[in-house]
Amino acid sequence: xxxxxxxxxxxxxxxxxxxxxxxxxVQPSRLENGYRDYSAGELDALRFLAxxxxxxxxxxxxxxxxxxxxxxxxxxxxxxxxxxxxxVEVDAKIAELQAIRAALARLVSACHGxxxxxxxxxxxxxxxxx
Amino acid sequence: xxxxxxxxxxxxxxxxxxxxxxxxxVQPSRLENGYRDYSAGELDALRFLAxxxxxxxxxxxxxxxxxxxxxxxxxxxxxxxxxxxxxVEVDAKIAELQAIRAALARLVSACHGxxxxxxxxxxxxxxxxx
DNA sequence: CCTTGACCTTCCAGTCGCTGGAACCCATCT
DNA sequence: AGATGGGTTCCAGCGACTGGAAGGTCAAGG
Numbered sequence: 001x002x003x004x005x006x007x008x009x010x011x012x013x014x015x016x017x018x019x020x021x022x023x024x025x026v027q028p029s030r031l032e033n034g035y036r037d038y039s040a041g042e043l044d045a046l047r048f049l050a051x052x053x054x055x056x057x058x059x060x061x062x063x064x065x066x067x068x069x070x071x072x073x074x075x076x077x078x079x080x081x082x083x084x085x086x087x088v089e090v091d092a093k094i095a096e097l098q099a100i101r102a103a104l105a106r107l108v109s110a111c112h113g114x115x116x117x118x119x120x121x122x123x124x125x126x127x128x129x130x
Numbered sequence: 131x132x133x134x135x136x137x138x139x140x141x142x143x144x145x146x147x148x149x150x151x152x153x154x155x156v157q158p159s160r161l162e163n164g165y166r167d168y169s170a171g172e173l174d175a176l177r178f179l180a181x182x183x184x185x186x187x188x189x190x191x192x193x194x195x196x197x198x199x200x201x202x203x204x205x206x207x208x209x210x211x212x213x214x215x216x217x218v219e220v221d222a223k224i225a226e227l228q229a230i231r232a233a234l235a236r237l238v239s240a241c242h243g244x245x246x247x248x249x250x251x252x253x254x255x256x257x258x259x260x
Numbered sequence: 261c262c263t264t265g266a267c268c269t270t271c272c273a274g275t276c277g278c279t280g281g282a283a284c285c286c287a288t289c290t
Numbered sequence: 291a292g293a294t295g296g297g298t299t300c301c302a303g304c305g306a307c308t309g310g311a312a313g314g315t316c317a318a319g320g
Contacts, residue, residue: 004267014268015308023306033315035268044256051255056230059306069252076249080241083234083251090231094224100186101220104213111210119206121213122199125181126174134296144297145279153277163286165297189277262320269314275307285298290291 006038010046017046025049025063045069057086136168140176147176155179155193175199187216 006028007014020026021036026045028036038046045066052062064082068074110120137144150156151166156175158166168176175196182192194212198204240250 002268013308016306018269019307033268034270035315048256053306054230055233055255056227065252065255068249069256074249075245076241076251077243077245079249079251080238080243083238083241087231087234087238090227090234094227094231097186097220097224097227100184101217101224103185104217104220108210108213108217111206111213119198119204119209121206121209122195125185125195126178126199132297143279146277148298149278163297164299165286183277264319265317267314267316270312272309272311274309276305279304280302282301283299285296287294287296289294 001038001043003036003038006036006043006046009043011050012046020046020049023059025059025066055086056090057082061086131168131173133166133168136166136173136176139173141180142176150176150179153189155189155196185216186220187212191216 001009003014003017006012006017010017012020017026018036021028026038026042026049028038028042031037048066048069049062052065053059057065061082065079068079068082107121107124110124112120131139133144133147136142136147140147142150147156148166151158156168156172156179158168158172161167178196178199179192182195183189187195191212195209198209198212237251237254240254242250
């Protein structure tokens with residue numbers, strides 16, 4: 001199957017699929033005319049990547065996951081460890097964003113938002129307490 | 131004040147401060163020896179930037195905020211609009227991360243995590259339901 | 261046979277917000 | 291004079307793509 005089909009069936013842009021080949025994630029064979037030719041297994045790998053990336057795994061984590069995926073002797077504990085470590089990262093990001101959100105909400109609620117030039121948001125960004 | 135002091139007092143790395151100059155955010159005058167010389171106002175601007183960036187405003191949003199900050203005739207409603215738009219973005223990111231977190235937690239809880247090679251996490255990433 | 265249009269190929273540059281490093285200048289202390 | 295610790299410039303690289311130019315390939319239509 002050519003890259004256009006692989007793109008449609010995996011949901012990944014063709015550019016991204018080429019990029020994944022370049023960095024050694026999924027390397028298809030080529031037809032005589034030079035076109036990439038994706039096997040069913042390679043399409044599976046692309047779909048796998050699309051899902052793992054959408055869950056926020058980095059490319060290097062995806063590479064690990066892919067190799068565990070194709071390693072028949074892997075221990076599921078390895079995979080679980082990777083996923084758990086990733087949850088910890090996600091939790092940290094959520095907490096950070098929630099703190100940011102709270103700070104912003106406080107700023108906005110302090111701001112009358114009219115046509116007068118004095119603005120507590122700018123005042124606070126400029127100097128007093130963070 | 132030289133860049134080292136400005137860095138210590140603003141909390142921004144010197145490299146970052148030089149970068150901000152390069153992109154036209156804060157452009158200090160120079161001493162005879164070529165060293166950057168930050169005024170009190172420029173230090174304020176750097177602190178302002180440090181805070182706004184830590185709240186997740188993009189560089190371009192910071193540029194807007196800085197210009198509102200130095201615009202005596204601005205309406206605080208303009209600032210408020212920017213902050214509110216930013217909250218909407220932050221909320222969207224939080225929601226996305228929470229969805230990701232839930233999906234990961236579900237995967238992890240389905241995985242026995244032992245030394246056997248079958249692993250529901252990989253199975254699910256590979257193909258069935260997302 | 262020629263053209264059109266949709267594909268495919270490669271390669272290079274740009275995104276965002278820094279960050280690291282090389283190579284060099286300047287200031288101060290011993 | 292030399293060591294240390296500033297400062298300066300410029301170039302390259304991060305992650306994970308994305309856009310665009312320039313050109314090869316393929317199937318269908320006039």
